[in-house]
Amino acid sequence: MTGRLSIVGTGPGNPNQTTPEALAAIAAAHVFFGYGPYLDRLTLRDDQRRVASDNREELSRAKDALHTAASGEQVCVVSGGDPGVFAMAAAVLEAMEAGPPAWRDLDLAIIPGVTAMLAVAARAGAPLGHDFCAISLSDNLKPWTVIESRLRAVAIAGLVIALYNPISKARPHQLGTAFAILREVLPWTTPVIFGRAAGRPDEAITIMTLAEADPGKADMATCVIIGSPETRLIERPGRSPLVYSPRSTGGPQ
Template sequence: ASGKKVLIVSSGDPGVFAMAAAVFEILDKNPSRWADVEVQVLPGITAMLAAAAKIGAPLGHDFCTLNLSDNLKPWGLIEKRLLLGIEADFAMALYNPRSKSRPEGFNKALTILKRECSKDRLIVFARAISTPQEKIQIMNLTQAKPEMADMQTVVIIGSSQTKAFIQNGKTFAYTPRYSKLGSTN
């Protein structure tokens, strides 16, 4: 690519589970080789934020984002982070939930969520957001099935405070900006 302008395009935001980190990993490993390369990262809208906007404000309070792919990290680390997110009562956005080559990860995550969270905990399956194939399903954990997710799906798990309601025939979900849990030390 010497003397050429190169553009790397990725869906969503290039800095969130996408190509910007891969580019910087390469630059960092061999800085002298890439010293003359100018890098500019332009922000995009992540799938979790696009999905959240479509259904209201499920990420309206503290939340965390987890990548369920174990291609570049061990499953044990993913499970630990999932459990800590549940313990902290974060709303959570789960990326890369289920691929054909590794369907078991999301199965395990869903089993953990059903074991550790209340049965009425809200879960959202938002597939192919902002495309003609968009599909959004809002339900409680007891209704969730692993096959509802694939690699085009971002899964949003509400906190214990997340609520759903219907207005004008449309289901909305939100997490209040306040918290009734814990102390204010």
């Protein structure tokens, strides 16, 4: 039997946001590799097996999945959100590049999903309506100095910024430092969206200005979106405000 490896994104956590293509790939697979809480979102049959691992073991997980697929199994690597955005697709390809030639011959499919910044943006309005970027604040795989320089560069360029992995017990101060850097460049009235668990029962969407932005509003389940100088807030009496970035721009301020 020829092995197959699918890498799927299940979306931000709301089952309705898992795509039909991802569901079909999950139904076709026999062995599932992923971070335990992501595998917990799946409803598996008796003939399907899960192999859970810690969220810091991406490369080891990728190697195990490739080895299992190369043995002839139908394998699925599971990510939350989109597998290509700070997730397992890059880890699998990194392992494949350094691994045996047989891994490159596998039937490989990468199935996209709804990533966190899209779910948060949809709940808040249309903050990604113009040019934007995504930056991970985790310095596990890149120096913090690189993160700082990128934050300054994209703020000067006038991009909306989506921050992934904004804060953790090991990195309690970095989000506050990021806000301080952005305040050097952006208007302090710039909208900031804290989107925690978007689409899930414990969802919390908080909107404040860059001047008010409080790192304590974030945890590892939060995606933070910082507007550009053009990003606007529409107040709605009795309703949550809407944040949007106009489709046209005059360039960096």
